Amino acid sequence: MARTTPQRPVDVEQLFPELAPLRREAIRLHPRAGSPSPAESSVGGPLLWPADEPWPICPSTDHPGEWGQPGTQGPVPLVPVVQIHRRDVPQLDFPAGTDLLQVLWCPFIVDSCPEPTPRVIRRSSGTVGPVLDAAPPTVATAPEGSIPAPCVLHPEPVTDYPSWDMPEEVSEAVGVRMEELKARTGLWYSYHLAEAPGIKLGGYPSWTQEPGWPDCPTCGRTTDHLLTVKSWEYDGMSYRTWLPLEDRDSETGEERRDATGGRAAHSPAQVMFGDAGGVYIFECRSCPDRPVDHRWDCS
Template sequence: MTRTTPARPISVEAVFPELDAYRGRVTRLHPRPGAPGIRDSHVGGPLLWPYDDPWPVCHEQHRIETEGYAPDEIRSARDSGGWPPSRPWPDAESPGTEGPVPFAGLAQFFRRDVPGLASGPDGADLAQIFRCPLTHGPHLERRYHLRWRKTDETEHAGRFLDPPPRTPLLRAEQELPEPCVLHPEEVDTYPWAEDGVLPAPLIARIDAWDDAQISERGPHALNYQSDLSIPPGWRVGGYPSWASTGPMAVDCDSCSTPMRLLLTAEGAETDAGSHSWVPCEDRDPALDGKASIQDWSSLAQPTRLRFGRDRDLHVFVCPADGEHPPRWVLA
């Protein structure tokens, strides 16, 4: 099934003509639970990974875990609507503090499926995203990994890895992604309205408009950031959202070139403030507004993943040299 974003409640550029110069395109991925295969773009499914290719591992020091959750028990608990039991971390298999720990595959995207996916090094057209299942340091930091591939060359492998290596337990239930198929859709997007992103006079006009909306419509008022700017959820390209941190410069650590946003991963596909972006296919046409949204609980977090304290994970790449390391920014 396709997913179609409803028309915005008002024409953004009719209210703020200056935004015409900033209009961009973003590909909303619309993950929904399903059964993706190794040749599908997805979140949480099996990766197209040659059998003889070493699986990525994290060699950094890790926080020692004392208990965790078995993946099979997590899935059973989700099916039953319950919560999985915790288990003592098996000492014999504990990764300890030095690693190595196998990265967990989170998602993969083929450019043939996802409009707007930038090319990787040497024309690579398949991006695979990983996260270390354990944490690092006193602030429970995470480590991520991006692997680029050329689909045609990868297919020549003939034999593929299944299942991948993994830790015996996961530290939290939300470490295990729910396998999701994608329904890519391109929509218009506009920048976050804060200093350093848009001109100050335009930001002042947007703020004044937001205040006027609240005065006129109260709790049901439109809001530029929530309703007109950047859609929620997993998306490729477009503009970064800066709800938690405020705008920041993201430059390449290797050459200082300003980096380009490749992907945004978000735990929630919608919330109370962004419900106007929920696709038409997920609504009851007989109802209006938020009341029309069907199966809100499963729609809100289909992948079951979280990033930080419910933040957006932005993946930036260097436009000057695709071999330079990406940057991973929680915002």
């Protein structure tokens, strides 16, 4: 089933024409719990990984424990985060000769890994050959909140506008009008009209705190946003405009519950970064090897 983000209840660019030059396209991945195969795009699913290619290991062999717990010594296999086939997200930039994006990270990525850079791999699916049967088991002490559960995807292009990333001069120009809109309609620009929450490609990072765009260590330019992985697909405020139509209760407008009271769309990947924060992955598209960096935050 496709997932459809509701049309914004107001025309953002008509109300705030200053934002028109700042619009960016994002791809909401809309993960939902499932059993994807290596041949499918997924969050947290098995990767189309060559059987004869070594599985990536975190460069650090010393991961400090949290809250007084013992640390983890020895090799830590990276865990799958996202796999994207070009056929499913043709809007995504794939270098020539590639049609598969794979993102992995250390399961201690939040606060406990001294070598935290994720791995971003692009390859040609047609040259993979025999596929690895299964990834190495995750170390028992790894925090579950940083290991995405297997999900199938329902990619959807949407338009992002900046909130935390809004230039100061633009914020000053539109601030009064945004407050008037909130008083009149209850719509908070940052919650309801700006950038898409959840797990997405491109657009603006869905920051929980002040932005922290990394610079490329090779060329020095500001890197490009590749992927946001948030703890929740929406929250108690943003569901009004970001909960897909297919997941809504026709009477309340809130998420439709299953027989056990569960909400399939709220946190399908079962990740939790700090206190409902996110991990943001960046790459430099000006450098041939596309250096990668990341940031994370929490509320």
